[in-house]
Amino acid sequence: FSKADANKDGKLTSNEASDFVVIGVFESLDSNGDGKLSLSECAVEGAPATVKDFQKRDANNDGIVTREEAIVYGRTKGLFHKVFPAADKNNDGYLSRKEVTSYYGSKEGNPN
Numbered sequence: 001f002s003k004a005d006a007n008k009d010g011k012l013t014s015n016e017a018s019d020f021v022v023i024g025v026f027e028s029l030d031s032n033g034d035g036k037l038s039l040s041e042c043a044v045e046g047a048p049a050t051v052k053d054f055q056k057r058d059a060n061n062d063g064i065v066t067r068e069e070a071i072v073y074g075r076t077k078g079l080f081h082k083v084f085p086a087a088d089k090n091n092d093g094y095l096s097r098k099e100v101t102s103y104y105g106s107k108e109g110n111p112n
Helices: 014-029 049-057 067-077 080-087 097-108
Strands: 036-038 064-066
Touching (some): 014 080, 049 067, 080 097
């Protein structure tokens, strides 16, 4: 939670939450550490959706997904458009640490 809370205000915006996840996934896929993703770094063998998913993120169609392109895609079309509202129980537009813990606990079980 603390790492995702970029402005350190004790709550997460949808952009902070999305960026945290997108950057983590991006860095795990960037096998050569060049700050760009090629289709081969993202490819899942036997998964035809991989190419389409890659192309959706490659905003300028240059065959490379930059970290910035990944962040923009995550903010506008990513998973957090579904997850964030479900986790924001008080509908204030932010996630508290308690809301995050409660949401993930309901999906994955108690972390303790």
